[in-house]
Amino acid sequence: xxxxxxxxxxxxxxxxxxxxxxxxxxxxxxxxxxxxxxxxxxxxxxxxxxxxxxxxxxxxxxxxxxxxxxxxxxxxxxxxxxxxxxxxxxxxxxxxxxxxxxxxxxxxxxxxxxxxxxxxxxxxxxxxxxxxxxxxxxxxxxxxxxxxxxxxxxxxxxxxxxxxxxxxxxxxxxxxxxxxxxxxxxxxxxxxxxxxxxxxxxxxxxxxxxxxxxxxxxxxxxxxxxxxxxxxxxxxxxxxxxxxxxxxxxxxxxxxxxxxxxxxxxxxxxxxxxxxxxxx
Amino acid sequence: xxxxxxxxxxxxxxxxxxxxxxxxxxxxxxxxxxxxxxxxxxxxxxxxxxxxxxxxxxxxxxxxxxxxxxxxxxxxxxxxxxxxxxxxxxxxxxxxxxxxxxxxxxxxxxxxxxxxxxxxxxxxxxxxxxxxxxxxxxxxxxxxxxxxxxxxxxxxxxxxxxxxxxxxxxxxxxxxxxxxxxxxxxxxxxxxxxxxxxxxxxxxxxxxxxxxxxxxxxxxxxxxxxxxxxxxxxxxxxxxxxxxxxxxxxxxxxxxxxxxxxxxxxxxxxxxxxxxxxxx
Numbered sequence: 081x082x083x084x085x086x087x088x089x090x091x092x093x094x095x096x097x098x099x100x101x102x103x104x105x106x107x108x109x110x111x112x113x114x115x116x117x118x119x120x121x122x123x124x125x126x127x128x129x130x131x132x133x134x135x136x137x138x139x140x141x142x143x144x145x146x147x148x149x150x151x152x153x154x155x156x157x158x159x160x161x162x163x164x165x166x167x168x169x170x171x172x173x174x175x176x177x178x179x180x181x182x183x184x185x186x187x188x189x190x191x192x193x194x195x196x197x198x199x200x201x202x203x204x205x206x207x208x209x210x211x212x213x214x215x216x217x218x219x220x221x222x223x224x225x226x227x228x229x230x231x232x233x234x235x236x237x238x239x240x241x242x243x244x245x246x247x248x249x250x251x252x253x254x255x256x257x258x259x260x261x262x263x264x265x266x267x268x269x270x271x272x273x274x275x276x277x278x279x280x281x282x283x284x285x286x287x288x289x290x291x292x293x294x295x296x297x298x299x300x301x302x303x304x305x306x307x308x309x310x311x312x313x314x315x316x317x318x319x320x321x322x323x324x325x326x327x328x329x330x331x332x333x334x335x336x337x338x339x340x341x342x343x344x345x346x347x348x349x350x351x352x353x354x355x356x357x358x359x360x
Numbered sequence: 361x362x363x364x365x366x367x368x369x370x371x372x373x374x375x376x377x378x379x380x381x382x383x384x385x386x387x388x389x390x391x392x393x394x395x396x397x398x399x400x401x402x403x404x405x406x407x408x409x410x411x412x413x414x415x416x417x418x419x420x421x422x423x424x425x426x427x428x429x430x431x432x433x434x435x436x437x438x439x440x441x442x443x444x445x446x447x448x449x450x451x452x453x454x455x456x457x458x459x460x461x462x463x464x465x466x467x468x469x470x471x472x473x474x475x476x477x478x479x480x481x482x483x484x485x486x487x488x489x490x491x492x493x494x495x496x497x498x499x500x501x502x503x504x505x506x507x508x509x510x511x512x513x514x515x516x517x518x519x520x521x522x523x524x525x526x527x528x529x530x531x532x533x534x535x536x537x538x539x540x541x542x543x544x545x546x547x548x549x550x551x552x553x554x555x556x557x558x559x560x561x562x563x564x565x566x567x568x569x570x571x572x573x574x575x576x577x578x579x580x581x582x583x584x585x586x587x588x589x590x591x592x593x594x595x596x597x598x599x600x601x602x603x604x605x606x607x608x609x610x611x612x613x614x615x616x617x618x619x620x621x622x623x624x625x626x627x628x629x630x631x632x633x634x635x636x637x638x639x640x
Contacts, residue, residue, distance in 0.1 A: 082404055082440045120448040122402075124362055160362045162441055168400040168448030 083163040091207065094133040096226040098140025100298075101165040104250060106148045106230035107300040109171035111248035113180040113239030115232065116150030119169045124160030137165070148230045175239045180304065184244035185264035189305040191326040194231050194318065196276040197253055199224030201296020202284055213284050220280040228300040234318050238304055241314050246304035252295040254347050256303055257335045267331030270294075273340040276323040294337065294347055363443040371487070374413040376506040378420025381445040384530060386428045386510035387580040389451035391528035393460040393519030395512065396430030400448045404440030417445070428512045455519045460584065464524035465544035469585040471606040474511050474598065476556040477533055479504030481576020482564055493564050500560040508580040514598050518584055521594050526584035532575040534627050536583055537615050547611030550574075553620040556603040574617065574627055 081101050083089050102119065109116045121141065125134065138152075145151055150169055173179050203225025206218060213221075231248070238246060245264060247256050253275070261268050277293040285292060305328055306314070315322045337345045361381050363369050382399065389396045401421065405414065418432075425431055430449055453459050483505025486498060493501075511528070518526060525544060527536045533555065541548050557573040565572060585608055586594070595602045617625045 082438050084441065085439050122446045122448070124444060156446075158362050158444075159365050160442065160444065161364065164404060164438075164440065164444065166402045166436075166446045166448075168402070168446075170450065 081165045089163055093226070094136035095140035095143070097165065098137035099144045099227055101167050102141040102144035102150070102169075103148070103228050103230050103300060105167045105169035106144065106150060106232060107228070107248040107250065109169060110148075110230045110232040110235035111180060111246050111302060112171065113173070113175060113178065113235045113243075113246065114171035115174045115236065116145070116148060117170050117172050118153045119145070119150050119167055121152055121155035122166040123155070123157045124162065124164040125157060126161060126163055127159060129163065141167075148232045173239075174236045178239050180235060180239050180243060180246035182245065182247050182260050182263035185260055185266050185305040185328050187266055187328050187330045188307075189245070189328045190308045190311050190324045191257070191268055191270065191303070191305050191328060192311060192314070192322050192324045193249070193253070193276065193301050193303050194234050194320050194322060195299070195301040196278040196281070196293075196321065197249065197299050197301060198277050198281050198289055198293035198296045200228060200298040200300075201225075201292040202281050202289075204296075204298070205292070206284065217280045217284050221284060225298065228298060230300055231302045231320070234320060235302055237317050238302065238314065241306075241317060242310055243304050243306040243314070245306070246302055249299045249301045249303050250297060252297040253303065254294050254335050254337065255297070258333075260303065260305070261333040261335060264328075265333055266328045267333065268326060268328055268335045270326040270335060270337045271340070272337050272345055274323060274325045276321065276325075361445045369443055373506070374416035375420035375423070377445065378417035378422075379424045379507055381447050382421040382424035382430070382449075383428070383508050383510050383580060385447045385449035386424065386430060386512060387508070387528040387530065389449060390428075390510045390512040390515035391460060391526050391582060392451065393453070393455060393458065393515045393523075393526065394451035395454045395516065396425070396428060396449055396451050398433045398450045399425070399430050401432055401435035402446040402448075403435070403437045404442065404444040405437060406441060406443055407439060409443065421447075428510045453519075454516045458519050460515060460519050460523060460526035462525065462527050462540050462543035465540055465546050465585040465608050467546055467608050467610045468587075469525070469608045470588045470591050470604045471537070471548055471550065471583070471585050471608060472591060472594070472602050472604045473529070473533070473556065473581050473583050474514050474600050474602055475579070475581040476558040476561070476573075476601065477529065477579050477581060478557050478561050478569055478573030478576045480508060480578040480580075481505075481572040482561045482569075484576075484578070485572070486564070497560045497564050501564060505578065508578060510580055511582045511600070514600060515582055517597050518582065518594065521586075521597060522590055523584050523586040523594070525586070526582055529579045529581045529583050530577060532577040533583065534574050534615050534617065535577070538613075540583065540585070541613040541615060544608075545613055546608045547613065548606060548608055548615045550606040550615060550617045551620070552617050552625055554603060554605045556601060556605075
């Protein structure tokens with residue numbers, strides 16, 4: 081995570097910055113159906129940063145480890161004109177060596193996601209709209225953005241349930257699903273009316289909630305595919321909502337989003353491109 | 361490694377940058393008597409950097425892995441206004457779980473180093489003195505700075521020989537020895553006339569070679585302590601020169617450097633402090 085790219089110092093709490101840096105890596109481990117073990121943290125620090133802030137950032141990382149697993153075992157500190165935080169996290173299979181991968185989706189499988197989408201993106205947008213939303217909505221969306229919950233237990237349950245293919249939603253549903261399609265060589269059909277978005281998001285952004293849910297990023301929910309017949313058992317097994325949102329088909333390695341009448345929606349690829357200055 | 365702190369882009373070859381980023385981590389593994397295994401590489405890249413350069417940097421990292429062990433198994437790329445390269449490297453004990461540590465030095469032990477010191481610092485200084493040295497000297501010192509050789513095999517031989525305490529010389533002999541003293545709670549006496557410096561360095565810097573050997577940094581040789589009686593066997597076993605340069609004694613956790621008459625030399629702590637703008 082790099083200052084000015086992933087966050088603006090002064091606009092983020094130190095503890096939240098630490099939490100998110102660790103959570104993003106934990107979520108990558110979760111998306112493989114694995115368990116976080118050892119983290120190495122490298123900080124690039126400006127000389128004018130407060131030491132207390134850096135300590136609070138570690139507190140945030142440790143909180144994330146306490147919640148989702150893993151331990152900070154080492155790292156390095158270097159001087160840098162821009163603050164950056166690098167977390168390298170090792171995980172291990174908790175299911176006899178079985179893991180989830182991006183390249184094992186196949187035609188005929190259902191596409192599903194955990195939780196609800198778009199709240200993190202809503203929380204980010206809300207920062208420029210102070211006072212425009214009721215406190216409960218603001219708090220809910222802000223928390224979704226600042227304190228995402230990696231789905232470690234759920235990833236493990238998925239791999240134990242026989243699911244093979246998954247990715248975490250860090251760059252946005254359509255963007256991350258596209259990566260799964262490219263790695264697996266299959267096409268994805270997503271039904272927009274089945275994409276889960278909660279009432280806070282729909283109420284705060286009645287016109288844009290679907291766009292946020294499809295492209296907002298940083299939700300850190302799991303996106304996975306598997307046989308239709310497995311989905312009911314998975315819904316029962318996971319302690320978070322599971323929504324079947326579409327299916328994999330033979331076709332070009334891309335994502336098509338359909339409205340409830342079956343018409344293809346034009347979806348902007350809103351995923352994060354590090355080498356553009358803004359989200360497209 | 362951060363642009364403007366550890367290197368200036370334009371003044372360093374991309375392959376050398378990759379080699380050094382990997383070698384610095386391999387040297388940390390070597391200093392524990394361990395073997396490099398898996399590396400995760402995170403790059404912060406400016407959008408205007410040439411892709412070919414970045415590929416050459418990976419070539420340099422892969423060359424270093426081929427020489428000293430380890431494999432790049434993953435990583436991340438992010439946008440950054442300053443180039444940075446972060447290598448997280450996992451190693452494993454090659455000696456039935458035995459490792460070298462910083463906190464196991466004790467009074468009465470001899471202090472020894474591998475190889476010769478100061479050439480890397482000489483190579484760095486030489487860059488501002490183009491044409492002032494004969495080509496063979498320039499090439500030798502420049503290579504020492506650009507392509508350091510982590511002492512992986514030697515670290516493993518040390519731990520197998522019964523040595524317990526070691527550190528690699530990345531920040532300079534006196535600075536790194538100070539860390540060993542602080543971790544072990546012992547005092548170090550170093551005899552300046554026993555500090556190994558080769559003829560290239562002595563010839564290029566007749567007045568400053570000792571200062572470079574004591575504080576130059578980035579030599580990536582191993583500094584270790586052990587019983588005097590082990591030292592002869594270690595000299596025979598290692599395929600690089602080993603020099604006994606002093607001894608650990610009861611006393612404050614600091615380093616004293618003596619001249620050949622036993623007088624204490626005033627040694628500037630020339631080690632790298634990331635939060636000062638220049639070497640002190």
